[in-house]
Amino acid sequence: xxxxxxxxxxxxxxxxxxxxxxxNSSSVFSSLQWYRQEPGEGPVLLVTVxxxxxxxxLKRLTFQFGDARKDSSLHITAAQTxxxxxxxxxxxxxxxxxxxxxxxxxxxxxxxxx
Amino acid sequence: DAGVIQSPRHEVTEMGxxxxxxxxxxxxxxxxxxxxQTMMRGLELLIYFNNNVPIDDSGMPEDRFSAKxxxxxxxxxxxxxxxxxxxxxxxxASSSIYSRRDRGTDTQYFGPGTRLTVx
Numbered sequence: 001x002x003x004x005x006x007x008x009x010x011x012x013x014x015x016x017x018x019x020x021x022x023x024n025s026s027s028v029f030s031s032l033q034w035y036r037q038e039p040g041e042g043p044v045l046l047v048t049v050x051x052x053x054x055x056x057x058l059k060r061l062t063f064q065f066g067d068a069r070k071d072s073s074l075h076i077t078a079a080q081t082x083x084x085x086x087x088x089x090x091x092x093x094x095x096x097x098x099x100x101x102x103x104x105x106x107x108x109x110x111x112x113x114x
Numbered sequence: 115d116a117g118v119i120q121s122p123r124h125e126v127t128e129m130g131x132x133x134x135x136x137x138x139x140x141x142x143x144x145x146x147x148x149x150x151q152t153m154m155r156g157l158e159l160l161i162y163f164n165n166n167v168p169i170d171d172s173g174m175p176e177d178r179f180s181a182k183x184x185x186x187x188x189x190x191x192x193x194x195x196x197x198x199x200x201x202x203x204x205x206x207a208s209s210s211i212y213s214r215r216d217r218g219t220d221t222q223y224f225g226p227g228t229r230l231t232v233x
Contacts, residue, residue, distance in 0.1 A: 043205075102222060104158075
């Protein structure tokens with residue numbers, strides 16, 4: 001089983017601070033996705049990265065896929081209280097019997113205080 | 115457009131009872147996934163279907179769990195008999211496997227989940 005390890009598990013910061021969440025694996029994935037989940041709801045996709053070294057920006061969020069496609073990071077600049085939630089990384093598979101399947105990390109619970 | 119629909123949203127039952135969770139995927143999607151989420155184990159894939167056919171059920175905990183997809187618009191996850199350790203939030207998600215086949219980058223659209231409590 002390919003595992004994704006996220007760190008930190010919990011993050012509590014003040015509004016305006018910057019933060020980075022990491023997602024690491026010993027295995028190679030064909031793609032890496034980041035989801036955000038709010039209480040009482042299902043995860044919602046934020047971004048997909050597919051190329052080693054790829055960097056994508058979504059307003060104050062910056063996502064990076066490692067060169068070897070084994071790790072990824074999510075950086076939030078000037079966090080806002082609306083960023084509070086559970087952040088999940090998920091690795092995807094391009095072929096074989098695992099096609100379409102995602103392996104999720106344990107998640108990072110982010111709390112941004114006003 | 116309607117998203118993934120799950121029912122019930124909340125279920126409280128007693129140990130030993132049968133529980134049936136229902137899911138209606140997004141119209142046109144041909145992959146369906148059942149997940150279980152707990153604080154201890156995070157989001158775990160239980161089983162997934164492509165074109166109504168079960169592809170990987172290696173995540174199903176034990177024989178008490180079963181899932182069916184009789185047609186493209188409906189799936190059930192059944193637990194019989196239920197136990198307290200089955201208490202969790204169960205999510206159904208759907209995607210279209212033909213959209214980005216070469217990259218394996220399908221977006222999964224999640225339902226709101228069913229919160230199951232087994233007493």
